[in-house]
Amino acid sequence: MRNIWTICRKELGSYFVSPIAYLLLTVSGVVSGFFFWVLLSGFVIEGMEMQMRGESFPMNINEQIIRPLLMNIGVIFLFFLPLITMRLFAEEKRSGTIELLATSPVRDLEIILGKWFAALTLYACMLLMPALDFIFLFVYGKPDWKPVAVGYLGLLLLGGLFLAIGTFISTLTKNQIIAAAVTFAVCLLLWVMEWTTNFESGNWADVLGYISVITHFDSFAKGVIESKDVVFYLTGIFVGLFATARSLESLRWRS
């Protein structure tokens, strides 16, 4: 446990002394801010039009701003997460520092969890940037806070899954660019898998639809915690980290 914390703190240190953490935080702040502005403007204009026409449809901040914003953030972060995980093991392999870790009395699992938690923490910090936008909604409106919390839980689980996949892919190469590109490709494929359900049906399409990470995120964005979705993400994280452990072990046998 102590070793996990040691490694996690070291990794966080590495993120925050290099420009990468600040770059990611800035970019996520700017991009989510833009989406927020677009959604909010649409919401305001629609509200004014309704007033002019004298109609009174129920307007809902949660439904019309927060939910689409969370979905968008999920998509944008798909592009950024490979940048977090690409260096985790690829850099250690390139610089030879993996020898230090591998010859220290720590378990492989402790190394992996330490690194994954560090990546998750940086990702959580990125999630705080759109939270700045939500503050305005809470100041000027009365949205329900629970769907926001649930949405955040979903984003965390979704990100955790992508980070686990990225950590695994980072153990496969010495080259950070390759690690990032492959991670992005894999995550993207997992994302769009459910499109097959548009033209395919039957068992095959069901399986692909189930694997698709986005279908499981829907319920969280709606503010519903479905246990089957939680289980899906946790299983995915476990599989990713397990594959990382196997890959790290095989490094020693293969090299």
Next chain:
Amino acid sequence: MIAVKELTKRYARTTAVDRISFSVEKGQIVGFLGPNGAGKTTTMRVLTCFLPPSAGTATVAGFDVLDQPREVKRRIGYLPETPPLYPEMATSEYLRFVGKLKGLSGAELDKRVDYVCGRCFISDVRQKLLGKLSKGYRQRVGLAQAIIHNPEVLILDEPTAGLDPKQINETRDLIRSLAGDHTIILSTHILPEVEQTCEQVIIINKGKLVATDSVHNLQARTRGVESVVLEVAGRDGELETELVQQKLEQIPGVAHVLHKDSRDHHLVFEVQSQKGQLVRGDLARAVVASGWDLNELRAAGMSLEEIFLELTGGEKAAEAKDAAVQATEPAETTPNSSETQA
């Protein structure tokens, strides 16, 4: 302290280490000697549990590297060929990180960090980023991280590679001063390094054990043979190589004459004396008496290759030596087929 039995490590196509056996007593400094690619690094990686052996066993302090790697790792300090430094960390931060990985904490950790900084002369760069350190400092920080948890066994892979002469001496002194408390294995391809720092030598070549012996015995075996580099020039241009070579070979006490180089009528020879014979004076006289110019005459150190030749037997060595005259790459003819184990 360290026992290696029939250790073999195969990679996909090559056998890097082939049935090596040796043992190291507590408190000894052992030099691991061999040309590049001999299997030194691979053997060390097996000992540090970084690579598993393909066959055979290796134990450190009684713990097997395969069965109880954590116990082995706890007792080993390892400096890989390139020091495993994180360029974005400061020296003291890095040492604290490694110390924690090795299981230190609290006041003990602070004490050890201070201690190794003093011991390895890196106190003045404690706050500097590792990425900004010079090669010499990087190497010393690497050494400091290896001894931070006061390990029983130290494994150092070419600890002096890339240092300047002054730093090399300092590092050797440092390593010598660490002996006694620690059992040390250090690898090198530089022979004087072994002579200066080690008590015991393990020589390997192409993955095979050539010899294990004490430095004292090794020196005794090779002492008494003088190796001289000689540059001769003709008074007025032309100088026949064979003529000079014959002349030199006729001098009593000369064992071999090797023609090394010729440029602008300057001929360079390497002359080896027979055991116990000093031939430098005679060489100089013979050259001058023949009316040639003696441009250079200096003692050449025993190269590792010659030590190999010496160690692998007299007559075979002579044959190999003759073969080496014809061959462009003398390294190819090193007779690794005949293993002597002392």
